[in-house]
Amino acid sequence: MTKSPMTFNNKLDLTFERIVDVPPHLVWRAWTEPELMKQWFCPLPWKTIHADVDVRPGGKFHTIMQSPEGHEHAGTGCYLETVKNERIVWTNALLPGFRPALANAPCGEDTEFMFTAMVEMSPHGENGTRYRATVIHADEAGAKKHADMGFEGGWGTALDQLVAMVKRGI
């Protein structure tokens, strides 16, 4: 399948790549089945208490994460490109159905920053996956904010949790 024309800019974007020893089709399942997503999607001690996804362009991406103190953080976005066992692209700049997420806001509010995320998986060796996660932003401040939130550590820890879940058996 032809992939969409995404381009990257190392001032605006963050990426990390790892080889993991579970196959792409199980990484895909972990990313696309809500009951599996809830088991690994955010680094402990936070929990993913809700996941609701419709894995196709325009479809809903919705999760609710809960802090150890019980605070909830909902994230809503929209899938842009989904290629089974290969690639998932989604953004929080659009709501489900491609509706723009942002209207004008009062000046000075610390609004959520916008990103588009891509997870790519490809076979590595007999039973492994080359896994790459990339987040792209509108500006350097967005990339910095995402980096300061611990992009690589957070996504890396979540990936460790994903791999451990798959090895336990799904």
Next chain:
Amino acid sequence: MTKSPMTFNNKLDLTFERIVDVPPHLVWRAWTEPELMKQWFCPLPWKTIHADVDVRPGGKFHTIMQSPEGHEHAGTGCYLETVKNERIVWTNALLPGFRPALANAPCGEDTEFMFTAMVEMSPHGENGTRYRATVIHADEAGAKKHADMGFEGGWGTALDQLVAMVKRGI
């Protein structure tokens, strides 16, 4: 082809539908070939002086319109869904390659409002097209601003220009 799951809300969205007497495949060409787009895309006496499009999800949608006084207005967006001779969806909330256009919610009232637009064409009778244009917004203010700019009149006049161009022969 399965269409994406778009839903509409009459408080947030604007739409108009017309029957035109040129066939869908020529409407599609008028919407997707830059040299044709430049001939009809904005209502006279404004002109479309530049069009650069890459008609696939993630591809560039870029036009420059020029006022009678010579002022230029550039529009850049990203295609989300393209189904030949049937449907074109794009947004200005994302730049080409699905990059978010804005870092945060814009503050104040003069910022460009975000929209996702859809043009649908289907056969009507032997040689006609049922043509529908829809723009969806994040909030009622965006829809009102678009309506006040003359959405239906502007898109309708552009459609008249498209039909006239096709009848002259393309």
